Amino acid sequence: MAEICPLAQEWLTLGFIPGLGCALTNKLIQYFGSPAAVLQAGDKLQQVAGVGPELCRRLSDTSCVDAAKKRAATELHLLTQKNISLFSLQCSNYPASLRTIQEPPLLLYCKGDLSIFKAPAVAIVGSRAATEYGKRVSQLLACGLSDHGVTIVSGGAYGIDAAAHQGALQVGGKTAAILGCGIDVTYPKSHQKLFAEIAEHGALLSEYPLASKPEGFRFPARNRIISGLAICVIIVEATEKSGSLITARLALDQGRDVFAVPGRIDSVKSSGCHRLIQQGAHLVQGVDDILVELQLLDAGSGFAKTTQQKKGGMESEAEQVLMSFLDVYPVDIDTLARVSGLTTNEIHMLLLQLELKGLVRQLPGQQYEKNV
Structure with missing residues (x-):
């Protein structure tokens, strides 16, 4: 079930005012304390550095704020409909590590946990x-x-x-x-x-x-x-x-x-x-x-050893010999035959066994590499 933050209507309304970016909105919230206080600040908005006359006009314009409120209401309806949660910067569930960064997101839309x-x-x-x-x-x-x-x-x-x-x-x-x-x-x-x-x-x-x-x-x-x-x-x-x-x-x-x-x-x-x-x-x-x-x-x-143990079992002596000529970079069968001294048939059989154990992977062009 979707979890919607308290005062979501106010947070969304402020977010839908044209010209308000994350940095400036954060500054306004810090100054006035809440989205509702920002929306009701009137002439006091001019006390905040970065707030120009045009933004003051928009935040004081009833029709502009009403349009933002209407969009916020629609957004809330869709969030409930789509089972999407919404968390504000002031929510207790908001990730603590994110609060400390410069320009933390004011709202987090979340699908999941x-x-x-x-x-x-x-x-x-x-x-x-x-x-x-x-x-x-x-x-x-x-x-x-x-x-x-x-x-x-x-x-x-x-x-x-x-x-x-x-x-x-x-x-x-x-x-x-x-x-x-x-x-x-x-x-x-x-x-x-x-x-x-x-x-x-x-x-x-x-x-x-x-x-x-x-x-x-x-x-x-x-x-x-x-x-x-x-x-x-x-x-x-x-x-x-x-x-x-x-x-x-x-x-x-x-x-x-x-x-x-x-x-x-x-x-x-x-x-x-x-x-x-x-x-x-x-x-x-x-x-x-x-x-x-x-x-x-x-x-x-030794975590790497634990990971390796999850892949197949012990390799035979012949498999170990072939593994010694394999690396994380691809190599073809002809090269393996030349450097290992094994026959092509032996290499095919050993590569199949190593693939089944998850130790080797085949790439396009009949090339093989270690599956680290």
């Missing part, structure tokens, strides 16, 4: 056009963190974001997607099933009114929410001009730790991560690096 943020949350973000390596690492990190009770936060986009959400869901963990559009808008459209799973086992969140389109300016703005909800941000793949680096900068401004996953030095998709590492971001080689740094795991407890 906001209580998942009572657990520590970690953000995993990166390239939309991710490589198979990037998606695999994102999913692996999300699985490992979820196994330790961490909530996974991301942006619901293609590539790294989707892999992070899927990793959490795969092990029955909690995950939240922060949207750059209205919560009732599915973007990208192909993520309809994924978003439904996230809403069922975690939360979809947005600061934008219902039916808001996924316009470009909304995504950099929502990144402050992704980092604000988390105790740290992990960048998996990013170019030097990636939007994920905006999230990293916001995280640093908010006092959050930033982690970066290294990649190939000849890949532009890893250049942003490498730059972050050069600038002091924590280098990630596995889940342990994050858990230990966040004091969620004792150093040397």
